Amino acid sequence: MNKTDTTSQTPETKTSKENHNESIWQALLVPVLAVVTGLFLGGIVILASGENPINAYGALFTGSFGKPANFIEGISVLFSTGDTAALIKAIYPFTESLVIATPYIFAGLSVALGFRCGLFNIGAEGQFFIGALVSAFVGYSLKGLPMIIHLPIAILAGAAGGALWGMVPGYLKARFGAHEVVNTIMMNWIAFRLSDWLLSGPMKASGFRPVTPNVLASAELPRFFPEPLRFNLGFFIALLVAYFIYWFLFKTTLGFEIRAVGANPDAAKYAGMNIIRNFVLVMALAGALAGLAGSSQVLGVDHWVGQGFSAGYGFDAIAIALLGKSHPAGVVMAALLFGFLRGGATNMQSMAGIPIDIISIIQGLVIVFIAAPGIIRWLYRIRTIKTEETVLTRGWGS
Amino acid sequence: MTNVLELRGITKRFPGVLANDKIDITLREGKILALLGENGAGKTTLMNILYGLYKPDEGSIAVHGKEVEIHGPNDAIAQGIGMVHQHFMLVPVMTVTENVMLGIEPTKNGIFLDKEKVAGRIREISDQYGLDVDPNAYIKDLPVGIQQRVEIIKVLYRQADILILDEPTAVLTPQEVEGLFMIIDTLIKSGKSIIFITHKLKEVLAVADDITVLRLGRVVGSINPKEATTEKLAVMMVGRDVNLVVDKKPAKPTEPVLVVENLYVRDERQNQTVQGVSFEVRKGEVLGVAGVQGNGQTELVYALTGLLPLEDGTIRLLGEPIHRTTPRNILERGVAHIPEDRQRHGLILTFPIHDNMMLCTYYKNPFARGISLQEKTIFSNAEELVGQYDVRTPNIYVNAGTLSGGNQQKVIVAREFSRPIQLLIASQPTRGLDVGSIEYIHQQIIKKRDEGTGVLVVSSELDEILALSDRIAVMYKGQIMGIVDAQTATKEQLGLLMAGIHPSETAQA
Numbered sequence: 085m086n087k088t089d090t091t092s093q094t095p096e097t098k099t100s101k102e103n104h105n106e107s108i109w110q111a112l113l114v115p116v117l118a119v120v121t122g123l124f125l126g127g128i129v130i131l132a133s134g135e136n137p138i139n140a141y142g143a144l145f146t147g148s149f150g151k152p153a154n155f156i157e158g159i160s161v162l163f164s165t166g167d168t169a170a171l172i173k174a175i176y177p178f179t180e181s182l183v184i185a186t187p188y189i190f191a192g193l194s195v196a197l198g199f200r201c202g203l204f205n206i207g208a209e210g211q212f213f214i215g216a217l218v219s220a221f222v223g224y225s226l227k228g229l230p231m232i233i234h235l236p237i238a239i240l241a242g243a244a245g246g247a248l249w250g251m252v253p254g255y256l257k258a259r260f261g262a263h264e265v266v267n268t269i270m271m272n273w274i275a276f277r278l279s280d281w282l283l284s285g286p287m288k289a290s291g292f293r294p295v296t297p298n299v300l301a302s303a304e305l306p307r308f309f310p311e312p313l314r315f316n317l318g319f320f321i322a323l324l325v326a327y328f329i330y331w332f333l334f335k336t337t338l339g340f341e342i343r344a345v346g347a348n349p350d351a352a353k354y355a356g357m358n359i360i361r362n363f364v365l366v367m368a369l370a371g372a373l374a375g376l377a378g379s380s381q382v383l384g385v386d387h388w389v390g391q392g393f394s395a396g397y398g399f400d401a402i403a404i405a406l407l408g409k410s411h412p413a414g415v416v417m418a419a420l421l422f423g424f425l426r427g428g429a430t431n432m433q434s435m436a437g438i439p440i441d442i443i444s445i446i447q448g449l450v451i452v453f454i455a456a457p458g459i460i461r462w463l464y465r466i467r468t469i470k471t472e473e474t475v476l477t478r479g480w481g482s
Numbered sequence: 483m484t485n486v487l488e489l490r491g492i493t494k495r496f497p498g499v500l501a502n503d504k505i506d507i508t509l510r511e512g513k514i515l516a517l518l519g520e521n522g523a524g525k526t527t528l529m530n531i532l533y534g535l536y537k538p539d540e541g542s543i544a545v546h547g548k549e550v551e552i553h554g555p556n557d558a559i560a561q562g563i564g565m566v567h568q569h570f571m572l573v574p575v576m577t578v579t580e581n582v583m584l585g586i587e588p589t590k591n592g593i594f595l596d597k598e599k600v601a602g603r604i605r606e607i608s609d610q611y612g613l614d615v616d617p618n619a620y621i622k623d624l625p626v627g628i629q630q631r632v633e634i635i636k637v638l639y640r641q642a643d644i645l646i647l648d649e650p651t652a653v654l655t656p657q658e659v660e661g662l663f664m665i666i667d668t669l670i671k672s673g674k675s676i677i678f679i680t681h682k683l684k685e686v687l688a689v690a691d692d693i694t695v696l697r698l699g700r701v702v703g704s705i706n707p708k709e710a711t712t713e714k715l716a717v718m719m720v721g722r723d724v725n726l727v728v729d730k731k732p733a734k735p736t737e738p739v740l741v742v743e744n745l746y747v748r749d750e751r752q753n754q755t756v757q758g759v760s761f762e763v764r765k766g767e768v769l770g771v772a773g774v775q776g777n778g779q780t781e782l783v784y785a786l787t788g789l790l791p792l793e794d795g796t797i798r799l800l801g802e803p804i805h806r807t808t809p810r811n812i813l814e815r816g817v818a819h820i821p822e823d824r825q826r827h828g829l830i831l832t833f834p835i836h837d838n839m840m841l842c843t844y845y846k847n848p849f850a851r852g853i854s855l856q857e858k859t860i861f862s863n864a865e866e867l868v869g870q871y872d873v874r875t876p877n878i879y880v881n882a883g884t885l886s887g888g889n890q891q892k893v894i895v896a897r898e899f900s901r902p903i904q905l906l907i908a909s910q911p912t913r914g915l916d917v918g919s920i921e922y923i924h925q926q927i928i929k930k931r932d933e934g935t936g937v938l939v940v941s942s943e944l945d946e947i948l949a950l951s952d953r954i955a956v957m958y959k960g961q962i963m964g965i966v967d968a969q970t971a972t973k974e975q976l977g978l979l980m981a982g983i984h985p986s987e988t989a990q991a
Binding site: 335336337338340341343344347348350351352353354355356357358 | 787789808809810811812813814819821826827828829830831832833837841842844845850853854855857
């Protein structure tokens, strides 16, 4: 075969950049269509329950982003009188969605990192609890420290607590081959019951309710606006951590190993990588990220920990990691989406009378479509990509 | 004479690939049609269309002169078409009878399996075609050659009269191949028609009545075996002259690189598959390890490369023991490994080519500084190797999984050869590859030998062993039956050793 033969075989020779852009589109296509389809089917459910989907989604939108009219009014009030109250009220829904998205970003990164190494971290919920409890403890018990010392210690302590919680299943898998799914679930239950005990005993604030004392002001993540806005530094730390995880996964040798172990453990072993060490490392890091989720929630939003503190962040994180295709940028986008959905849901319930659970239905539909992309490909007649075609006929033969 | 099977104008497109382009094929009644072609020539696609696994974009299929539509394996079987796959579809822990009846279980009183009836039918088939298969034997206890006969029984039991044999000789010893050819002969005499898919030219000439050659999804031509020669067929297959014999000078071996003594290894299921193996590989020579697949060669290589622990024995590389160390340590001492299963061990198919090109050295200068990967170097390294080893790919950013088998193997060879090596371990280096790629990879291996590298080639293809080796070790049931000089070795002698018989024993008998 000569050179002209080669070019005729591969007429679609592209530059790397074109190729790259195309692959980004390919990667985004299914998730975006999954969300659109989920919203559409959710609309049908709303319609079936006798309500108007347009009103419902309108309320959802204003609940998550705010009313544009209020925003414009807020600006004009600010310019004419210098009073910020109206503008702050107008941006409240939007910032509140970002507040909800913050722990989603951390916890989503936790699950995504596990997926990249071929590990299924169902334990983000438990790691979230431990992170929150440790941060709270450091936050209220260490007294007399300046914020510049106290806050980082409280954050890092939460991460360390989560890391420990993640490392145990990682070590059990590495050492004894115990499946991480089973062990992370077990660790969740230990975390739940441990927190029940801590909140009703050793960490209980004075009073009747099983809650911790408030963390000291020196351990609070700074807020950017006055009450009732809870938007705080945690959101930007989450974005920073997401970028760090991206760099770690794709630009470092450690990340390369993690991805190699996840994509093909046999080849990773062949290449001399230590699979066991990677399992422990990744579970510890994943635990730290989920711990940061709890930490950011307690130090930035609630300032104390009570029973049922997490509200399922660690489990929603699995959906977020799937929707974000385990890529840090995708996780951030998916977490924002979940933040806006959750943020707008309350408004949808009060304004349009749609039960908040419809959001769970939409999320569930989106996850089904992400988990079974074949449905989306079939619905929208998307051609199967060539790589998947070759898997079908993988073999040694002719 | 009638045509039992006619494919007319079969066209099948995959995104970006024309897998089959207006293919015409005719199978005459009671004849053997050999379908010859390189990897990626479209043989598998065509057979998957015939078996109903793919729907053709254009074209028609006629069985016994009647046009039919085949939507799945069940339709194919209903038309009397049976396929013997290259990778056997058998359940090892079940008996022959149970395997044959899988999917069409006959029952007594509508509840109980009627195994006796099936076993009786298997005996009839076995006697009729001289297959010599015990219906009550467990598959896991049967040699590969007999397992293949079970596959043949499966299609005969389903009353197929058109048999498709996909690379049937790939896993057989030369003696077993002879046995298979005798069975094929009996099948033909009792009126069956056979499509024989292969890339081995000599076999085609030995058995075929008609030969159709495919290249790049098209029929290149049909030829009568009486007029064909291996050279002629090779040219048709590849589209140019091919050097079937590896051109090499006599080896100039010096001191030993690898010394293995009394090696015992257990596989992942704790079976002792290597039992007391000793040999050495010297600088500048190729030691070939021949043997039917599954006689401990795989585990031997895994032990040498650190992928499996040894039970006993020693392995020394340039005098230093390496049998209690990690795969990384072995890599760093200069052992290159072209693994038997390139998609399992050799590549990460979902990673781009540039990452696969540095899979074993990613953590070292110049690919990394500290923990930071140096993308520029990684890309330029890949560009250079893709050019140097002629990997056919649109660019270095596509995933390794999109490449053809031959190009995947070139990526591995390029990667392993691009770092300083003392010992090359090549396991089934050309399995499933087309003639052009085989030629290329053989030349590269000999080039390494001539540079003074010690080379260990493990292959179940005798032709490959004979073409590459300076000395040949034959493995049988975990032991080395003998090490012979490649210059004087004959196929018959090696075939007997592969079957566990010492030539001296037959001489006495």
